[in-house]
Amino acid sequence: MVDVTQDVLVKRIGYEAERINSYELVARTGGELAPFTAGSHIDLQLPNGMIRSYSLVNDQRERHRYVIAVNKDAESRGGSSFVHDSVRVGDIMTISRPRNNFALHEEADHSVLIAGGIGITPLLSMIRRLEAIGRCWELFYAARTRAAAAFLDELDTLERGSRIHLDFDDERSGRLFDLPAIVGNASAHTHLYCCGPVPMLTAFEAATADRPADHVHVEYFQARETPATEGGFDVKLARSNRTIAVERGKTILDALLDAGITANYACTEGVCGTCETRVIEGTPDHRDQFLSKEEQAANKSVMICCSGAKSRTLVLDL
Numbered sequence: 221m222v223d224v225t226q227d228v229l230v231k232r233i234g235y236e237a238e239r240i241n242s243y244e245l246v247a248r249t250g251g252e253l254a255p256f257t258a259g260s261h262i263d264l265q266l267p268n269g270m271i272r273s274y275s276l277v278n279d280q281r282e283r284h285r286y287v288i289a290v291n292k293d294a295e296s297r298g299g300s301s302f303v304h305d306s307v308r309v310g311d312i313m314t315i316s317r318p319r320n321n322f323a324l325h326e327e328a329d330h331s332v333l334i335a336g337g338i339g340i341t342p343l344l345s346m347i348r349r350l351e352a353i354g355r356c357w358e359l360f361y362a363a364r365t366r367a368a369a370a371f372l373d374e375l376d377t378l379e380r381g382s383r384i385h386l387d388f389d390d391e392r393s394g395r396l397f398d399l400p401a402i403v404g405n406a407s408a409h410t411h412l413y414c415c416g417p418v419p420m421l422t423a424f425e426a427a428t429a430d431r432p433a434d435h436v437h438v439e440y441f442q443a444r445e446t447p448a449t450e451g452g453f454d455v456k457l458a459r460s461n462r463t464i465a466v467e468r469g470k471t472i473l474d475a476l477l478d479a480g481i482t483a484n485y486a487c488t489e490g491v492c493g494t495c496e497t498r499v500i501e502g503t504p505d506h507r508d509q510f511l512s513k514e515e516q517a518a519n520k521s522v523m524i525c526c527s528g529a530k531s532r533t534l535v536l537d538l
């Protein structure tokens with residue numbers, strides 16, 4: 221469940237690339253939607269009970285619509301395939317308000333954006349913003365094939381000079397999508413953004429390890445680590461004064477929901493931040509990609525959908 225929701229109407233569905241559709245969502249009763257900034261996402265509460273997060277693709281100056289793009293993942297566990305197979309124009313959907321975990325630093329002199337596949341979505345919104353405020357940017361966009369790359373038409377209308385670098389697996393002729401070189405060629409003041417599949421993000425993080433952390437920005441769509449389901453510890457809920465045992469095979473979130481406790485969550489993979497919970501006492505076993513290394517080391521909060529505990533008890537602000 222997500223905390224603040226609103227109903228929207230599916231106004232338009234568009235074909236953007238092989239297995240990628242865009243969905244234009246407008247307020248059910250007309251009028252304006254809550255504002256958002258480039259890099260934001262919304263959570264869709266699907267009728268099959270799943271909650272999935274999707275980045276907003278459109279221009280943040282637009283208040284009459286949200287546009288998302290959904291990649292029908294071959295390994296979908298019911299999220300993207302449900303959207304592709306079941307959502308139709310005219311449907312009403314429940315969504316969260318936009319949240320931004322991947323904010324654009326508008327003051328940067330130069331921004332380098334690196335996208336893999338559907339990872340183009342938040343970056344496209346960022347490009348629209350950088351264009352609107354007259355900032356300098358460069359895009360590196362990799363996809364399996366040209367036909368599988370979404371929004372190429374729109375990128376074409378933006379292209380000036382050599383700021384957009386496309387790389388398709390099936391068209392390579394000795395030219396590799398070389399992340400260390402891309403990062404190495406960027407000036408020390410450049411802000412670097414990456415969104416794509418886990419191997420790309422891992423390579424990006426390795427290539428940027430020596431850069432200042434506040435100049436390096438990553439958005440994960442999928443979990444990199446397996447969730448903590450080893451169990452064997454208790455969660456004490458400070459506000460309700462209850463103690464819940466987390467058994468083997470369950471995450472903290474599973475244990476709470478099974479005990480009838482209401483908790484906020486969306487992705488259940490440690491990437492969206494919706495389930496972040498303050499830690500009052502104890503040591504979490506962090507398995508998320510949302511908190512920075514420093515935040516994880518501080519142990520002040522935990523993503524209860526995927527993280528466990530290193531201590532026998534974890535006292536949470538719930």
Ligand code: FES
Binds near residue numbers: 485488491523526
């Ligand atoms: S629900 Fe998304 S990080 Fe936990």
